[in-house]
Amino acid sequence: MKYPEKEITLVVPLASGGSTDVNARATAKLMSKYLNQPVVVENKDDAGGITAMTDLVRQKPDGYNLQFAGDGLFSIQPILQKNLGYKQDNFDFLVGTTSPDQPGQYFSAACYPLxxxxxxxxxxxxxxxxxxxxxxxxxxxTPKNLLMPIILVLCIVGAYAVNNSVTDLWIMMIAGVVGYFLEKLGFSTAPLILAVVIGPMLEDALQQSLLLSHGSLTIFINQPIACSLLVLTSIVTMYPLLSKLIRMFFRKRVQSNNAAER
Incomplete structure (x- = not known):
């Protein structure tokens, strides 16, 4: 049987306008070109995409209903919510699909323009x-009374435009309030900037690791390199507190010895 013989639906479990939706529509355009069949993008963002994932699992797999989703719905979400209507093993991941007229031509070539x-x-x-x-x-x-409102508007528009989510606006506002009080209390901004830069990289690596381990956190302990880095990171993180406690311990010990000699 020749595939495909009818229209293909590409389900995006996120709102339209976001980066995932844009990539899905670009992929659908390429698929329509190579498969000679229309590929329709359908957005289902109910319950953060969980509804779309559950509905697809309940359907009979026929190759005409495909999911275009990010790593989070397969790796992070099953850990946060144990009673999901789906799991990673319910899906077959399409790494590359060959073109009918050009064997060996993969849809992953869409990455090159990006x-x-x-x-x-x-x-x-x-x-x-x-x-x-x-x-x-x-x-x-520029005077602050003019510059700050412009920055605030740009931050609001940018935070909402990423995922078209009001939740992101609340996160931005809460982060702004927390940052204001941290600055007033004299906390250094360098670690915060470093966290903002490295944070997304760590999240991507975490999602990839959970995908490889099917949602199991033991992958960070079973692998020698990962376990060594985890222990080293823990030591570096706890070193300032431990060194302070050790200094306090020896200081009190010296004071008690001096008091006993007197």
Whole structure:
């Protein structure tokens, strides 16, 4: 039997307009071109995408209802919610699908335009930043009563545009309030900036690890390299507190010895 013989539905368990939805629509366009059949993108963002995943599991697998989802619904979500209507083993992951007219041509080739756009973007940033760095510095001379409202509006629009989620706006506002009090209390901003930069990388690595282990956290203990890095990270994290406790212990011991000699 020739496949496909009818329209294919690509289900996106997120709201339209986000990065996942944009990538899904680009993939659907390529699939329609190579398979010579229409590929329709359908957004189902109820319950954070859990409803769409559950509905797909209940359907008979026929190759005409496909899911376009991120790692979180397969790795993080099953850990946070134990009574989900699906699990990772219910799905077959399509790494690459060959083209009927060009064997060996994979849909993963859609990544090349994305990579090329990143190179072009970096070049444009270099071209713009070098001659305009003086102008960008002058922006800091704008009065705060004008600059702060503009920054606030841009933050609100940017936070909402990523996932079209009001929850992201609340997270942004709470983070802003917490950051304000941290600055007032004298906390260093360098660790926070480092966390913002490295945090998404750690989340991606965590999701990939949980996908490989089918949701089991033991992968971080069973693997020697991962276990060694975990122990080393724990020691580095706890070192300031431990060193302070050790100094306090020896200081009290010295004081008690001096008091006993007197």
């Amino acid at each position: 990579i090329a756009s990143m190179y072009i973007g970096n070049i444009m940033l270099l071209v713009l930043n070098l001659p305009l760095v003086g102008l960008f510095i002058n922006i800091l001379r």
